[in-house]
Amino acid sequence: MGVQLSQPPNLYLDGRNYPASLVPEVLQVVDAPIFYVTDRAPVRTEGRVTGYGTGRSDAMAFGATQIRFGAVDWEDLVARTHVDRGGRISRLDLVALREITRFPDIPLPARRQSGELRVTPEARSEYEAITREFQNAIRAEVQRTGNRRILVYVHGVSNEFDNSVQTLANLWHFTGRRSIPVSFTWPAGNAGLLGYFRDREAADFSVYHAKEFLRMLAEIPEVEDIDIVAHSRGTSVMTQALREMVIYNRGKGLRPKLAMKTGTLILAAADLDIGVVRQRLASERVSEAFEQINIYVNPDDVALRLSSFLTKYPRVGVAGADDFKPNELAVERKQGLTHFIRVEGASGSGSHSYFRNNPAVLSDIVLALRTRAFPGGTLRPLEEDPDTIWRLQPNYPLERLPNLIVEVER
Template sequence: MATPPNLYLEGTNYPAPAVPAVLRSVTPQILFVTDREPERTEGRITGYGRDRSSAMAFGAASVQFGADDWDDLVARTHVDRNGRISRLTVTKVEEKVRFDSVPLPNHRLDGELRVEKAAADSYDAGRKAFQAQIRAEIARTGHRRILIYTHGVANEFETGVTTLANLWHFAGRDSIPLAFSWPAGNRGPLGYFRDRASGDFSVYHAKEFLTMLAEMPEVEDIDIVAHSRGTGVVTQALRELILVQRARGVRPKLGLKTGTLILAAADLDTGVMRQRLLTERFSEAFEQVNIYVNPDDLALKLSGFLTNSARIGALKQDDFSTKELKGLAKEGLIHFIRVEGAGNANSHSYFRENPAVLSDIVLALRTRAFPGGTLRPLEQDEDAVWVLQPNYPLERLPDLATVIDR
């Protein structure tokens, strides 16, 4: 296939001409699913707080990029040493679908618990409304790939939405962005534990919306990026869905339509992850799994101390043997990527603020390439861990023919 001319803006890594005209906006809409309790102003929903809601909601948030117009935004779009274009702001929130609260009322019949028909029909109406909205977005943009982002602890609703907007924009706006926002942001000395519990609460809703997306024939692939405790929410949901697919005799990758999974600063018990990655063959549901680790992650060190278990996002040399790491990469397509030079105050939030990490995530999403090639020039150490140096090239011009043919 011939390479389309001038696809990448000279001097940057941004594929501006490939962005559909309908997406060339400095105030794009970022879709969201949340089980946070809504916040209202004069009866109108204007945002979502940190309290839990038993009813899942779907909507769209308008995010303002700091630019005058599309040409101005493109001219300044490259992953520079600040890692961002400008400050992003949520300017409007519109809830489009509100599901019924769960659990739905049920009754026992012939030894089984069955949901009341009226309740089942009402919930199904919400499902169809959600899928209709996604279907309309696919028709509007021409994109059939979904990009999901899930935040970590101490994050407000707006933070999750704007983080996804940043990732989606740098990745070339070649997907439909959908943030899953769970009830995080609890304050005080016990805030971390309250957020962790809220993450467990949200696993059911995560499974529901992932299932609704996978059911749609119009959806081709679902990429997922998760940070911190958000990795626990999505991996638990995905694990349970993978088991369901296997029980049905369906290959998880085909049944769930999952593409690339990216776990950054994962607040996950290392022992538990070893069991899932190895024993339960979790990774066979994905094209590849990229796990960014930082041994100097201060937040994960504290989490490990509080829970008395090492965290996978702060992977140490002796947590996995070299043989295991090589096997995971070869058979499971799991890539551990150690971030160098992230031992400061941003040691946990580096994926948002470290431009080298952002560059590699963007290239993984945009090119589908594995680490170590010309598209993602990472180096591997003697323990089979990929190393992301601070001087990672930030403005690469991928060979588009290679990308398309992959």
């Protein structure tokens, strides 16, 4: 039985700058397993989990979905949605969902012993058994595909469950399907005038589960690297979890990069307070846990401008050079790990979701994940402004993209 979607399926365009040609034709129409970890409340039909809503759950769930990549015929297109721009159109449908396992509610029961609170042996045993079930499922997929890299996607506010796995499927598809895709989807999508603020609280609620999820992934011996793409308020979920993991591993005398197996971190339209980032992330040197961090900023992001107005502090995703301290960007540039990338030509209704809709941004993300290249070289032809922010223009020159990928893989 298929999953009932809450809204029409996503559409993706194959225009001049869109890297669809990188995906072999044999892979363009196929059912694809997309994994998920969520602390959304489940939706049940006749006792079976058939989806997830906007409510919170104290228990994480792990499962798999199937996404069908298929062409859209004209009659179906007219009946179900609309065309934004010209070009070849394809569709992503969520056609099946299976919850594989469910963790116990947190906090786990604990008893005081010798002045310490210790989780009961029964509760710890149950949690560890389900952890192994999760890890064995990922391990089996690594062995089946030969892909030892994990691609994690974390959505932002106003996103429902099906949106998260569809967006991840798109990213995974155009990065060549050379990773194991896992969506961490938290209880966003609250409706009404207060929906944004309810989603912000839900993001904080999910930090512990996000941290556990990343810890369990990193402990799988077959996993080599974990790339993370986070959007909007999902950047808060991930960066809080990552900060705590960095502190924990340093406390154990471990190098965070090696212990966490973290690769590339991409933050798009980051709904993060610049001052909080400075105090909690930069001060803790979180960037050294990654190969590189790419932060996309759009001065015309309507949603983040509103967030900045409501909170009275600028958000990272709309930041300009004037929002940073003198020489702050220059110091980041010298360290060579964090890259700020200014997006141009993304305004209006697409100003916040540009990483999905703007071909230049999506293509640069694909290049960062596939080639591991830093901005500014032949593999990622960005230009650096005097303020040390890289500039990503709408006419991002990607005619040579397929050849560049081939050159790297040789």
